[in-house]
Amino acid sequence: MAKPRVQTAYGDSPDRWEAQLRKGALEMAALASLWKGRLYGLEIIRFLENNSSMTLAEGTIYPILNRLKLEGMLTSEWVEAEAGHPRKYYSLTEIGQQRLRMMAEAWFDFSRGLSQLLEPVLENQEISQ
Amino acid sequence: MTTELVIDSYPTSLRHHLGPLTIAEREEIVREIGAHVRDSAEESGSPVERVLARLGPPEDLAALYREGLLISAASRSFSPLVLLRAALRLATKGIFGVLVFFLGLFGYVIGANLVLTALVKPFLPEHTGVWFDGNGNFMSAGIQFPDPGSSAHEVLGLWFIPLAMTVGSLSLLATTWSIRASLRISQQWRAKL
Numbered sequence: 678m679a680k681p682r683v684q685t686a687y688g689d690s691p692d693r694w695e696a697q698l699r700k701g702a703l704e705m706a707a708l709a710s711l712w713k714g715r716l717y718g719l720e721i722i723r724f725l726e727n728n729s730s731m732t733l734a735e736g737t738i739y740p741i742l743n744r745l746k747l748e749g750m751l752t753s754e755w756v757e758a759e760a761g762h763p764r765k766y767y768s769l770t771e772i773g774q775q776r777l778r779m780m781a782e783a784w785f786d787f788s789r790g791l792s793q794l795l796e797p798v799l800e801n802q803e804i805s806q
Numbered sequence: 807m808t809t810e811l812v813i814d815s816y817p818t819s820l821r822h823h824l825g826p827l828t829i830a831e832r833e834e835i836v837r838e839i840g841a842h843v844r845d846s847a848e849e850s851g852s853p854v855e856r857v858l859a860r861l862g863p864p865e866d867l868a869a870l871y872r873e874g875l876l877i878s879a880a881s882r883s884f885s886p887l888v889l890l891r892a893a894l895r896l897a898t899k900g901i902f903g904v905l906v907f908f909l910g911l912f913g914y915v916i917g918a919n920l921v922l923t924a925l926v927k928p929f930l931p932e933h934t935g936v937w938f939d940g941n942g943n944f945m946s947a948g949i950q951f952p953d954p955g956s957s958a959h960e961v962l963g964l965w966f967i968p969l970a971m972t973v974g975s976l977s978l979l980a981t982t983w984s985i986r987a988s989l990r991i992s993q994q995w996r997a998k999l
Contacts (some may be wrong), residue, residue, distance in 0.1 A: 697995065700994045700995060701991075701994055703994060704994070717841075717845075718838065718841075718842050719842055719845045719846055719849070734860065734862065735842070735846060735857070735860045735861050736860070736861040736862045736866070736867045736870070737870075739835070739838060739839065739842070739867075739871075740867070740870035740871045740873070740874045740993075741874065741993075743835065743871055743874050743875075744874030744875070744877060744878050744993075747874070747875065747878035748878050748881060761844075761848075762841055762844055763841065764841050764845070765834075765837075765838045765841065
C-alpha cells in the first residue's frame, strides 16, 4: 500500500524534505564516489545509483564536478579509450581527500547523535504495528 | 523541431549560454557533454534526443555551470562586490536570493559603517561615538554633525575604536560567510534528483 502523503504545517511534504536531505549530501557523495579511483561522469552517476540510494538527473553531476574542480578538490584528464571515444576522468586531489575525510567524520558524528535521538521513534512504531 | 535539429543545436545552444566562461572552458564542457551523450545513448540504447531530454534544456544546464563558476569565485573572494554580484544573481532565482542579497547588503553597510566610524574617531572625537542623555536614555551613535549638544554625553570615549572595529569586522566576516553558504545551499537545492 502506498504511504500516505503527510503535509506539514509549513507546506513541505516528507518527499520534498527527503529530496533536500539527499541534495545536501550530493557534493559529499560525488567526492566519495572517487575515493577508490578515477571515474568519468556517467560512471559516477551509475556508482551513486548502485552504492547509495541516489538517482541523479543526468545533467546534475557535471556542473557540480566542474565546480569541485575549480575549487581544487578534483582534477581531471581526458583518456583515450581503446574502443570508442575519449572520456574525461575525475580524481580526488589531496585537498579533496582531506575535505572528504572531514565531511565523513562530521557526517558520522552527526548521524550517530541523531540516530540515538530517533531510535525511540521507530521503536514505538514497531510496537504499534 | 526535428530530431536532427535538436541534436545539432544542443551543443551550439549550450556553448552560447555558457557565455561568461572562457572559450577553453566552454569547449571542454561541450566536449564532456558530447561524450556523456554518446556513452549514455550506447549504454541505454536510447535515441540521442532522449538522452538530450534527460540532460535538460541547454540553457538550464549552462545556468548550473555559470552558477558553479560564480560560487567558486565567491568562495575564494573577500570582495563585497564579487559576493554581492553573486547574491544579486541568486536574487533573480527567487525570494531566497532576494533575502540573501538584501541581508548581505545590510550586513556590509552596517559593518563598513562601524569600521569607518572607528577610523574617524581619532580625528573627530567630539563628533564620533555613542551618546546618552542626562536620564540615561540612548540618543544616537556614529558620526554626528553638528555634535549632539550639551545635554548628551558620549559614553565610550576611546573604547569606541576597538569596539566598533571588532563588531564591524565581525559583521563583515559574518556577511561574507553567510553569502558563501547561501550560494552553496542554493546550488544544492537546484540539483535535480
